[in-house]
Every structure is written in C-alpha cells, then in structure tokens.
Amino acid sequence: MVSTVHSLAFAPCAASLSRVDSPFLDCVSDDLALLLAQAGVDDVRTPFASRWKFCLIEDTEGPPRLNLPSRDQDAWLATRTGFAPSWRDVGGDPAAAVLSWHAELREGRAVLVVGDAFHMPWLPYHRNEHMAHGFVVEGIDPQSREPVLHVVDPYHNATAYGRATPVTVKVGLADIAPALGEGSWAVLDRIGDPTPLDVPHQVATNAEGILAAERDGSFARLLDGHTDLDRDALANLALQVWLLVRDRSLHRLWLVDERAALRRIGLEDLAHRFEADLIPAWRRASEMAYVATRRVQAGRAAPRSVLDAVRAASEQETAVAGWVVESLRSAA
Missing domain, CATH: 3.90.70 (Cathepsin B; Chain A)
Structure with a gap:
C-alpha cells in the first residue's frame, strides 16, 4: 500500500x-x-x-x-x-x-x-x-x-x-x-464546559431507576427472554451478566471515590453493599452462565439453576436500591 x-x-x-x-x-x-x-x-x-x-x-x-x-x-x-x-x-x-x-x-x-x-x-x-x-x-x-x-x-x-x-x-x-x-x-x-455532578442527586436517580426497572418488568423480561436455554439464548445471557459484573464493579469504584459525599447523606455503607452482596450475586450468575454455555456446546442440557442465579442477582439489585431510597427518605 x-x-x-x-x-x-x-x-x-x-x-x-x-x-x-x-x-x-x-x-x-x-x-x-x-x-x-x-x-x-x-x-x-x-x-x-x-x-x-x-x-x-x-x-x-x-x-x-x-x-x-x-x-x-x-x-x-x-x-x-x-x-x-x-x-x-x-x-x-x-x-x-x-x-x-x-x-x-x-x-x-x-x-x-x-x-x-x-x-x-x-x-x-x-x-x-x-x-x-x-x-x-x-x-x-x-x-x-x-x-x-x-x-x-x-x-x-x-x-x-x-x-x-x-x-x-x-x-x-x-x-x-x-x-x-x-x-x-x-x-x-x-463542545463546552463540563457540568459538575451532584452526587446525592445521582445516587438517588440511580436507585429510583433500578426500582422502576423492577416495577416495569425489565428484570423479569430478561429472564423470560432466555428460558429456552438453547445455545443462542445462553450465549446472550452469558454476555449480559458478564457486562453487569463489570458495570457494577466499576460503579463500586466510583462509590468508594465518593465515600465522603455518601457519608454526609447516610449512605456510607453503599460501596460495601455492592462489594458484599450485589457484585458477588452477578458474578455467581456469570460463572453459572459460562458453565451452562459450555455444557450446551458439549451437547448436554443446561442446568436451569442458571436462571435462579440471575433471578437472585436481580433481587439483590432491587434490595440495594430499596435500601438507598429508604435511607434517603429517613435522612430527609
């Protein structure tokens, strides 16, 4: 060339x-x-x-x-x-x-x-x-x-x-x-000057959005769209929960960075809730989805427990979001 x-x-x-x-x-x-x-x-x-x-x-x-x-x-x-x-x-x-x-x-x-x-x-x-x-x-x-x-x-x-x-x-x-x-x-x-982030407002918006996703059935529809557990469905499910592990792990890093601001609004434990409860649940779902994918590739049936793991992680999402909203209401 x-x-x-x-x-x-x-x-x-x-x-x-x-x-x-x-x-x-x-x-x-x-x-x-x-x-x-x-x-x-x-x-x-x-x-x-x-x-x-x-x-x-x-x-x-x-x-x-x-x-x-x-x-x-x-x-x-x-x-x-x-x-x-x-x-x-x-x-x-x-x-x-x-x-x-x-x-x-x-x-x-x-x-x-x-x-x-x-x-x-x-x-x-x-x-x-x-x-x-x-x-x-x-x-x-x-x-x-x-x-x-x-x-x-x-x-x-x-x-x-x-x-x-x-x-x-x-x-x-x-x-x-x-x-x-x-x-x-x-x-x-x-294209212009940056707009500073209002941390308390962002945290509240995040939690309210997660609860809205639960109410509108988004978590349920993710599960319903993969119940066949065939090769294509499992490949997609494995990718989605992998993305969630990485995304939630990154968000936890930001929560650690903002610990002083979180302390002022009574949410000093939020990063720990992500680390101890939410991220491990998605990581377990990701691991199970990977194993299920390999089983199907080998010609065997996928364990339906992978859907239970995704459901459990979804419940952790709404539990943590609900705790955030209630904590903010109590502090108001």
Missing part, C-alpha cells in the same frame, strides 16, 4: 493507560477514557462509572440485551466532561482515512478507530472471531513503503482465545487495512 503521509505525526497518550479502568469498560469506552485523559480531563472514571442502570434493548432480532454501554454515552460524556466524540466512516478507503488521522494527530488529537477484531494482529480475536473492536492511534510514521500506525489498545478481558491486556504496538497499514473497510473513527471535540 502506497504511503499517503510524509512526516511523523504524534499525539501521545500511552502514558495515561494506567488512568483507564480497563478491566471494567468495553473496548470503545476505554478508548474514550484514554482520549479524555489525553485531552486533559482530570477525572476519567466518573463519566463512565457514576450511573447504575438496568435498561433493556428489545427487538425482534433475538433475546433482550442490556443497554450497556448506554446508547446516550456520547451525550453523557459531553455533559460531564465538555468533550464529545465526532464519528466518521472509514468509507472503504483506509489510506484516505490515515491521511485524515495524520492531520488530527498533527493538531494534537489522538484518534479512536473501530474495525474488525478478526484482522487486528495484537488481539486474541485475530483470525478467530469477527467482532467490532476499538483502539487508539497515537502516532503515524511515514516509512518508505507504507505508514506505520502507533496503536494503543487499553482493552482488558479474558477471552476464549486468550487474555487481552492493554498494549502499545506498531502495525503497518497493509496489515491493519482489512480491519478498517467498514470501520469508523472519531476524535474528541470540545
């Missing part, structure tokens, strides 16, 4: 990898956190960790899915940080996209790129599974034959093909081009 750039362009961000909550974020969210850190945002946890929600995406294409990460994440980031990603399609021309990335890097803005993990050599998914995956380009080096991309990937996950851990790697455009054909990319735009 012919080089389209003629000078080194660099917007370094790898030094901020340790600030990203990689074990608890999906691959695009952790890239956005890294871009926020590179843009000078001091707190890159709160924008991703402060909401505790249970919202379903329900359509005719399969069983219910959780709205995680939330579809309004970009708008939420704009409110909380003053920055929002502006997305563009690669448009089937990776070389032209690289030229645009080069211009952004020269302006000091690292680039978030989403493509097909099957063609990303540094990932366990490489040549194993097609799935959308995001990474960050922090530099482009115009070598003699083709541009070399300096990639930073904060992703952290134990996959079926091995463990993915945060990495920095150099990759030639020809090696990564197959991943980019139908991909997209973004940089952060400054």
